[in-house]
Every structure is written in structure tokens, then in C-alpha cells.
Amino acid sequence: MSRRIARPISRFLAAAAATVLGGTILATASPASAAARDGVCDSGEFCYYYNSDNAGSLSDFTGSLSDYGTEQPSCYDFKGAGAGKGLCVKNEAASVWNRSGQTVRVYYNSGYAGSYQDFAAGAKGNLNSTLKNQNASHQFITGSTGCKTDGSDTRLPTSILVYRVSLNRVDRVAFKTYVQNVLPNEWVPSWPAESLKAGAMAVKSFGWYWALTSTRKTSGGQCYDVTDTTSSQVYRPGTATTATNSAIDATWNTRMTRGGSILEAHYCSTTTACGGWVTGDWMSQYGSRDKANAGSGYAAILKSYYSGIVLTSS
Structure with a gap:
């Protein structure tokens, strides 16, 4: 903001x-x-x-x-x-x-x-x-003023409703701005480019999924799609970096789906760090770094963690 x-x-x-x-x-x-x-x-x-x-x-x-x-x-x-x-x-x-x-x-x-x-x-x-x-x-x-943003499983939303928990308010944020100010708080900007690209895809896909499906409201009745904390993804305005923005730009026109729907892309620091880890549904952040260092591209990294996904470029 x-x-x-x-x-x-x-x-x-x-x-x-x-x-x-x-x-x-x-x-x-x-x-x-x-x-x-x-x-x-x-x-x-x-x-x-x-x-x-x-x-x-x-x-x-x-x-x-x-x-x-x-x-x-x-x-x-x-x-x-x-x-x-x-x-x-x-x-x-x-x-x-x-x-x-x-x-x-x-x-x-x-x-x-x-x-x-x-x-x-x-x-x-x-x-x-x-x-x-x-x-x-x-x-x-004109039209509805309810909880929904625009967008679909084949079209990016233009904005997302972010509940700023400590401020107790909801901000409507341009969707790309949101992704740009989440990625550097979830992935280390100095990590290899292919790891950052995999992270950009996960961050984008998670936000995209909730922008399309959320019915959540604050205690005061305001609609929101995601929080700005680790309960969703950490969003901090003004934290975008050149490296993370480059990864976002390189993958912006690629979507990640499973069964035709945008994937709710979960991720965690390692495969043992998060309770409830289910193989095929989560990506290891540090694992993405290690695979990128070993020469894997972002598409291969994503497919090694998320089962049954399809990557489509528009």
C-alpha cells in the first residue's frame, strides 16, 4: 500500500x-x-x-x-x-x-x-x-460488490483481497503486485533463478486459487481471499526485489492446473517441517533450491513435487 x-x-x-x-x-x-x-x-x-x-x-x-x-x-x-x-x-x-x-x-x-x-x-x-x-x-x-474477484481457471485475476491481520483491514491489491510482495518473503531472493521461478509459480497459484474460491470474512464482515500471514502467504508491501520480480515475469503467462483447475499449491521449508505433508501436494522450498543447484529447471522442479499437474502457457 x-x-x-x-x-x-x-x-x-x-x-x-x-x-x-x-x-x-x-x-x-x-x-x-x-x-x-x-x-x-x-x-x-x-x-x-x-x-x-x-x-x-x-x-x-x-x-x-x-x-x-x-x-x-x-x-x-x-x-x-x-x-x-x-x-x-x-x-x-x-x-x-x-x-x-x-x-x-x-x-x-x-x-x-x-x-x-x-x-x-x-x-x-x-x-x-x-x-x-x-x-x-x-x-x-457496476455488477456485484461481493467477495469475488474476477478471473477464472484460465484467466488471471486482476486483484486479490488481502486481510491485513495486524491492521485489521482488507486491502484490494493488484494481483501481480501481491505476488511480487509475497515471493521474497517466502523464497530467499539469492537462491538460483529456477528455484525462484518454481516459487513464483507456487505463490501465484496459491493466491489465484483462493481469489477464485474464498468465501471468508473478517469478524467485521469484510470479504477476503487471503491473509498477509503464514496462515496464507506472507505479504509485505514494498519488499519486491529485482531477482524475484524477474522470476515472476518469466513465469507470469504460465498456469499450473490439476484436473483443469488452478492448483492450490502448498509448500513448506522442508519435507518434514510441516505437519500433514502429503507427497504430491507440497513443495519443499529448500528442496527447490537444491534441485535448481543440481541443474533442474522450474517445470521439472514443480512436477517432482506436485503430482498430476499440467503447465500451460498462454
Whole structure:
């Protein structure tokens, strides 16, 4: 997840300054229209309010927007009368009214990324504790907004829902970004290239399987596909390396199936390290290193551990 930048002034001081100065299933909708933004929440619009409970100045939008901007005069700002008028919307909204005919998803990060909250057509409400004053983009949604990502057994998902356990939130992460930030935490980046390629295939296949099949939810009811811990795979944003990325790129268009379905590729450090090891269903990470050092290619390594698999290049 991209690093947030703290606001230099508090909401109270910003409001005072404004007063003195007067101042998949996801589909991209048409961009927000600046001409239609008049500080009135009309039918068909999605509106932010500066204060909770739909109070204070409001900012109205007619479509998705991936980045609100951070400085006047180019930012999208609050235009209606009341507290917050003239301030940039980014990281300043506290409540919404969705008067459009579609679900609208509010995101923590710009670019439709990070933690999010959905507002059904017609809904009014406060942003949750994660998103209040931490809003960076919103998207009009068509189709289902449930647990499923896109993708199939023959097509990679474009994103995956990752439960950030220590943060107690779910992030929607671009699928390749997810794999890039798992592999260096599960395989040693200095290991031979063919071992890293075998690891890239396993990490990708495991995530792919759960993106297609997961029905899990957090205690708060948010859907997720995988956790960011060893209960799934260790995902740490910002840890991708050149060596592991090269292995991922080299195998990205290859899928690993068994019986026509993406393999839930289990792996462990050694063949004796994990309880419940079943020959044919698990790969030894250290074993992949040793086989690569002995001259085996990644396809041969995978087939030596996973029985009945088919490797197909698209």
C-alpha cells in the first residue's frame, strides 16, 4: 500500500483558515464533471460532507475519480455552504450521501486502492473509522460488490483481497503486485533463478486459487481471499526485489492446473517441517533450491513435487 502523507494542518485550523479567507466486476465510469459541481447534492450524484451526519460543506460528483488533488486551485474541493467550504476533499470527508443509481466505493488510497467502504444507491452514512478524514478516491461500481474477484481457471485475476491481520483491514491489491510482495518473503531472493521461478509459480497459484474460491470474512464482515500471514502467504508491501520480480515475469503467462483447475499449491521449508505433508501436494522450498543447484529447471522442479499437474502457457 502506498505511504500516506500526513496533513500539515488540523481540521480545526483548516476550517478557521477557510472562514477567514472565505475561502469485476469493477468498471470505470465516466470521469467526474467539474462543470456539474455546484455544492448541491442533486439526484444522480455522489456527495461528500465535511462533517459527520451529512453536515458541513458538501462536494458533489457525477462519476468516479481516482485522485482528488491536494492543493488549490487544482484540487476537488468542498463547494457548499458550511464548515470546510473551500478545502480540498482529499482526507477531509466525514460522511456521504449517494444519490446515484449505483453503488459507490470510497477508497483509502488514490487509484482505487487500499481499504474501502461501499455505499449502496440512495444510502446516507458516515465514513468508518479507517476512512474518516482518510479518503483518497471513489469509484462508481457496476455488477456485484461481493467477495469475488474476477478471473477464472484460465484467466488471471486482476486483484486479490488481502486481510491485513495486524491492521485489521482488507486491502484490494493488484494481483501481480501481491505476488511480487509475497515471493521474497517466502523464497530467499539469492537462491538460483529456477528455484525462484518454481516459487513464483507456487505463490501465484496459491493466491489465484483462493481469489477464485474464498468465501471468508473478517469478524467485521469484510470479504477476503487471503491473509498477509503464514496462515496464507506472507505479504509485505514494498519488499519486491529485482531477482524475484524477474522470476515472476518469466513465469507470469504460465498456469499450473490439476484436473483443469488452478492448483492450490502448498509448500513448506522442508519435507518434514510441516505437519500433514502429503507427497504430491507440497513443495519443499529448500528442496527447490537444491534441485535448481543440481541443474533442474522450474517445470521439472514443480512436477517432482506436485503430482498430476499440467503447465500451460498462454
